[in-house]
Amino acid sequence: MRVVVRGVGVVVDRAIREHAGRRVGSALGRFGPRLGRVTLRLSIDGGSAVPGVRCGVTLGMPDGSVGVEDSGDEAFEAISRAVDRAGRALGREVDRRRAAI
Template sequence: MDINIQARGFSLTKALRDHAERRLRFALGWADDRLRRISVRLSDENGPRGGEDKRCRIRIAFAGAPSVVIEDTETDVYVAIDRAADRAGRSVARRLERQRNQHRRLLPTLASVESLTWAWR
């Protein structure tokens, strides 16, 4: 799993990078072979004014499918990472389940087309 982490408005410490990687590997490790790239952007929206302004934006690129983008804003950047990683895990599970269900719906259609081609022979 290729994880790219960047911060804007504050320095990205080793502890913060390790926390983000650990949370994403925990939430998305089960789907590692289906994910192409994960980009994490951490930012301080209000700067030194404070408030609920620490944003975590996670973009997950799939092989052959549109990307999923999850954002969360909190007062603490660690909480923003935790919540965004949890939501990312649920979103990826939903996306992959939809792909599986769509494939299952196509199989009976393909089987009926195949039986028609045999009937013409």
């Protein structure tokens, strides 16, 4: 599984990339063979009264993709929340596909 971190208006430094890699490994490691690429997009969350960071996660699989978003006061929090949400969403998707067989 390859992890790609991109920032739009947010500086993505080494600490953020390492945090993202650890969180993805922890939350999504069990799905490793099913995932080809995990893309995280960080941007400024301008839609709320209190500015924060929004993190979108796209999980690329051979037969489709799963995408989620979440936000937090800082990049580390946004990444943690979004990756946890992505893990739950991917678990539901895997269960749905198993039930369809």
